[in-house]
Amino acid sequence: MIRTEDAQAIAAGRFSDPFAVLGLHEIDGKLSVRCYHPDAERAEVLDAKTGRLIMALQSHDDAPGLFNGIAPRRRKPFAYRLRFGAGEEIWEAQDPYRFGPVLGEIDEYLIGEGAHQQLWRVLGAHLITHEGSEGTHFAVWAPNASRVSVVGAFNNWDGRRAVMRPRGQTGVWELFLPDVGEGAIYKYELLDGSGGLLPLKADPVGFGSEHPPQTASVVRNLYRHEWRDADWMADRLTRHRPDAPVSIYEVHLGSWRRVTDQNNRPLSYQEHAEQLVGYAKDMEFTHIELMPVSEFPFDGSWGYQPVGLFAPTIRHGTPEEFQAFVDACHGAELGLILDWVPGHFPTDSHGLGQFDGTPLYEHADPREGFHQDWSTLIYNYGRREVANYLTANALYWLQEHHVDGLRVDAVASMLYRDYSRNAGEWVPNEHGGRENLEAIAFMQQMNTLTYGADPGIMTIAEESTAFPGVSAPVDAGGLGFGFKWNMGWMNDTLSYVSEDPINRKYHHNKLTFGLLYAFSENFILPISHDEVVHGKGSLLDKMPGDGAAKFANLRAYLGFMWGHPGKKLLFMGCEFAQGREWNHDASLDWHLLEHPDHKGIQTLVRDLNQVYKDIPALYERDARPDGFEWIEEHAAEESIIAWVRKGKEGTPPALVVTNFTPVERPNRRIGVPCAGRWIERLNTDAEQYGGGNRGNLGGVSSDEIAASGRAHSLNLTLPPLSTLIFELQPE
Structure with a gap:
């Protein structure tokens, strides 16, 4: 009985x-x-x-x-x-x-150690056949709960009917539910350690979610898509090295393009696979970077406050359809990078906060566990199970969805315990310092594991401080990222180009200062979404002058950026000079391409990408000082800047010259490191870009006349507000 x-x-x-x-x-x-x-x-x-x-x-x-x-x-x-x-x-x-248990002893051991590198394959909801019956296996980590149940329409959301099996000291609860199949909607109902009923929780390792504002998880099959990208996967290491050309198109899927005659809906993953992939390919970008696609409840967060880290947002389709989108990128020889947010998570009641009635994923002390700027919770990186959860999530996107890279958001906020905090509002580390040692160890572990699993991937840090060694190897004391956003370059150069040209000579150091540290990291030059929101205006808006001058300034700046050491990143809309600030609820203003000036900017960006890929000197030694040589560093009065880019041995050098004033400079002598004919590969003042078509008739042969401290020089016409890119013609 x-x-x-x-x-x-x-x-x-x-x-x-x-x-x-x-x-x-x-x-x-x-x-x-x-x-x-x-x-x-x-x-x-x-x-x-x-x-x-x-x-x-x-x-x-x-x-x-x-x-x-x-x-x-x-x-x-x-x-x-x-x-x-x-x-x-x-x-x-x-x-x-x-039915008997599903999790094995090895899984239990690895979960307990915080060392399960394929955590998503044991936690979450998995369609399986168990002891001859088809159904779904559910498993969730909730060590301080006194009872955990799976609830859904299949049991009338009644927490008494599918109480899960506790698995010893791991804190994991599991249950196989026969006859529960794909598409089933579910949550977890938990009682805390005192028997108190908690808010229903979405699955921390759920692979699918309901359409917001609904918040339940959905059983999804990750393994139906038949991948066709074997050649890409085998070759992607060569595309992600520091000596490869990388030009990234940053995209917010919800607002890149909308279907106006269907209630202004955003495109699906399938539609993006055709339209976005085709567009990025035509524009000669090498990569697409998506703002976060991990499921998030609030559109206004743009995805940067995720709840479902393992679920591609249902706003655009199912996980299988997302995988088909990735496949389409690779079929077009485009890499795909995801913005990844391990720095914080929102306080929504169905999320990770107080998951089992205790601060399980977050720090208990708000001085460590609450982000004041964003009113979000901060992961407890020192807890091995939490660090395992995050590192496994990184591996999940790279392995199960064939994503090529992760751009890690808000790294600075993770590195420093006093980030955006006043005295007395933060807890020093064990040595009394401000560095978050646990977060540093987590990032090093994440990079070690991801690159160890596949050296062909890339990780990128959005890091805005001078923290040393962000892209240095872990075994050399670095964080181990492949690349770092160069936020200093972005801030300085945008500040410079926003000045009226008559005043630029007083700010010339903002152009040159970045070259003092340009080779200390593997840098990406980012003109990202952050520069065209929150009242900052559009990239075109930042340019001084009237309409024609704005476009000329922008053309010169983009040419300067593509000629500068560092990989490139440009936010959507900037490639055709969208006039208004970005709005996440509306489509880009594609109709602007009917105007020649906007069409000209688009054509310029396409050609910059093509020239960039065609001239190895512009990328092969991006992160090495021997790949760069100043030609004109101090011409502040003229607001002229010039340098030579060098590739590997035997690669013809490239000369980049920018005139940041609206004054044409005819017969301007620019020194060159070697004699020969220098081909004008790109001129931002060309007529097809909207310029005045002033230039050098396709190329210039050097003279044995000293200039810029060199024995040989070119007699150039420098159009007003322009950038010229030359390549030495091979003998």
Whole structure:
């Protein structure tokens, strides 16, 4: 018999180990079946193979819906189904408590150690066949909960009916639910350590979510897509090295393009696979970078406050459709980078905050666990299970979705305990310093694991301070990122180009200062979404002067950027000089391409990307000082700047010259490191870009006339507000 206190606890939904009572048990040498269904008035046991009646179960006097009985003439465990009845209604169901556990001892050990590199393959919701039955295996980490249940429409959201099995000291709870299939909507219902009912929680490792504002998780199949990118995956190491050309198109999927005649809806992953991929390919970018696609509740966060780290947002389609989008990128020879947010998470009640009634994922002390700027929670990187959760998430996107890189958001906020905090509002590290040693160790581990799993991927740090060694190897004391955003370059050069040209000579150092540290990291030059929001205006808006001058300034600046050491990143809309500030709720202003000036900027960016890829000197030694040589560093009065870029041995050098004034400079002598004919590969003043078509007739041969401290020089025409890129013609 079932003890009265156990029966009442089961009926009240407060019994933490249902497998100890429910299911098939041997009692005094006989086999007993016990089950619980709060809506049933009667229950019977059927043979799972034949459907024949084995026995009717008796109802427990102290717990309606709880049934038990002894199986006649049965000596060995057997497969069975249950048949329930209430009034005239009859229904059948499988008993989840007749199935054994799914997680193995190795999984338990690795989870407990915080070392499970494929954590998503054991936690979350997985479609499996278990002991001959199809269904879904659910597993979740909640070590301080006193009871955890899976709830959904399949059990009327009743937390008493699918109470999970605790797995020892790991803090993991698991349950196989037969007949629950793909598309099932679910959450976890938890009782805290004192038995208090918590808000329903989405699955921390769920692979799918409902459409916002609904917040439940959805059972999804990750393994249906048939990948066709084997050649790309085998070759991508060569595309992500510091000596490869990398030009990134940053995109917010929700606002790149919308279907105006269908209630202004954003495009699906499938539509992006055709339209966005085709556009980025035509524009000669090498990579697309997506602002976060991990599921997030609030559109206004742009994805930077994610709740479902393992779920591609349903706003654009299913995980399978997202994988097809990635495949399409690779088919077009485009890499795909995701913005990844391990720095913080929102306080939404269905999320990770106080997940099991305790600060499980976050720090308990708000001086460490609450981000004042964003009103979000900060991960406890020092807890091994939390660090494992995040590193496994990085591996998940790279392995299961074939993503090529992760750009890690807000690294500076992770590195420093006093980030955006006043004195007394932060907790020093164990040495009394401000560095977040646990976060540093986490990032080093993440980079070690991801590059160890596949050296062909790339990780990128959005890091705005002078923290040393961000892109240095971990074994050399660095953080181990492949690349770092050069925020200093971005701030200085945008400040410079925003000045009226008459004043630029007083700010010339803003152009040159970045070259003092340009080779200290593997840098990416970012003109990102952050520069065209929150009242900052568009990139075109930052340019001084009237309409024509604005476009000329922008053309010169983009040419300067593409000629500068460092990989390139440009936010969507900037490539055709969108006039208004970015709005995440609206499509880009594609109609502007009907105007020649905007079309000219688009053509320029396409040609810059092509020339960049065609001239190895512009990228092969991006992060090496021997790949750069100043020609004109101090021409502040003229606002002229010039340098030579050098590639590997035997590669023709390139000369980049920018005139940041609206004054044409005819017969301007610019020194060159070697004699020969220098081909004008790009001129931002060309007519097809909207310029005045002033230049050097396709190329200039050097003269043995000293200039810029060199024995040979070129006699150049420098158009107003222009950048020229030359390449030495091979002999």
